[in-house]
Amino acid sequence: MNQLVDGVWWSMPDLTTDRPVIGAIAGADATLMVDAGASPAHVGPFLDELRKQGAPPVRYVIYTHSHWDHVWGGSEIKARHQPVFIAHELTRDKVLAQSRLSWDDASLAERVRLGDVESFSLEHIKAEHPSRGQMVIVPPSVGFQKQLEIDLGGVRCLVEHVGGDHSPDSTLVYARERKVVFAGDAAYTAVSGLRHYTRQVIFQLLDHVLAFDAEMFVLSHTPAPLPREQMNALREILWRVATLTLDERRPEQEVVDQLTQADIPFPLSPEFVSELVDAFKSGAASHPKP
Template sequence: MHPEHDTDRPVLAAITGERRTLLMDAGNSPAHAALFREELARRGCRQPDMLILTHWHWDHTFGLSSWKSPAIAHEETAKVLESLTGLNWGEEGLEKLVKSGTISEESAEHIRLEYGEAREVTVVKPDIVFTGSLTVDLGGVVCEVVHVGGDHSPDSCVLYVKEDKVLFLGDALGPAVYGGPRQYSSTGFLRLLDIAYRYDADWYVESHGLPMTRQEFREDLAPWERLARIVDVFGHNRERVVLELKTYLQLEELPGDLLQGVEYFMAGAKRR
């Protein structure tokens, strides 16, 4: 199911084997999860026997309470979700979470839109916890879940479906969004790109974008990879970074998304 940006609903995916179906991420609310269940039923697909969480962020986990199948998560994901159980998600509670840096004001606004004024949020802990990596055999279809970390969330994991050659990246390649300004570590970003490119994947799926072929993914990330490499050399020298990127891309002016990316990398470089 494709993402919906109005309330920050990420991609949900069901991977079906001969014996079991694995759900990737739980949805950002019971309503989001219900839509996916309905779509699976409409297509005649087996409902999930288990689910895996790519990381703890609310938009990927708050639908967990409405799934009956056991949930699998990295140990760091489990720790954060446990700390969020039983909290007040009303206005006062949301404001406290924003002030503490646990979530951003943008996330708080999306939660308001997704849940409305009643805002009954139930955070659930996963049933099965792993460290490092995990392999799940669904029957003729094998899924590898690997903890990769990154700026966006230290617990980020990717999910690779071997037989289909599909790599689900979650939000691993995204910037840090909580606890301060949005930022990227150039070295960390390049490390994650290297991990992604090592997979023998025909399709790459980021949780808030559309699926891309290997070629499309490489072409889409090429300017960002160059930007990260430039920052690795010139650090927080913004003027030099912009000049080098313009020269590489043969552009008089950088497009808006890359200019925003420059600011993310500058924020990350200042923390070195």
């Protein structure tokens, strides 16, 4: 667990089983957690560290969206703290449906076959939850439509639905006094079918996120929180890739060369730029202009 600013902590994501960031925001009276992690084994050590840091009890858990790696550690938090679990109403309905299903190997394989679970998640789920016979998935008890605000005692958290390509139910958490945004997976590509960005969707989302009076932005599968300069740079990178690829129809290698040689304060690899090119091409193909 790492401290980002006073009263705000985050865990590093782990590609081994695609574990996302878990976040915590503490006020004088209560702690709010951003996502519950992939499993009790994932979130348990984070809860231990929160206790060592002297954080107030966890009273709220926000699910940023319904994907398993952000939700399936909820039973461990519930057992220790009995918090209120909160999510957008779409997330609430999806997690409630998950909680009513069987997740044994045969059932899991069938969900992958039907496309309800991404194939790359199959081995990750088995690693995080070797035995799923008694697995408890905790659905939210509170759902909301657009936004709500929670006062933790001198620290106010805005919880807002933002949607996005990755998952239509995506939600962010903005800690006002701490000037931190936890954006979940909202800024990532869609994962169902071909990974893609829809140009209008991603830039509307990024402009909205950057409009917050925040200094740090936490993206759930990005290795470290992004200061505002880097978040702006990420938007610029996406804009250049979209423009060069879709408007100017430049060859992929030319786009890669231009971006990797540009003076942009963001770590760029040729592989990452190529993935962005493919994502915008796929998004344009699946959402053609009328």
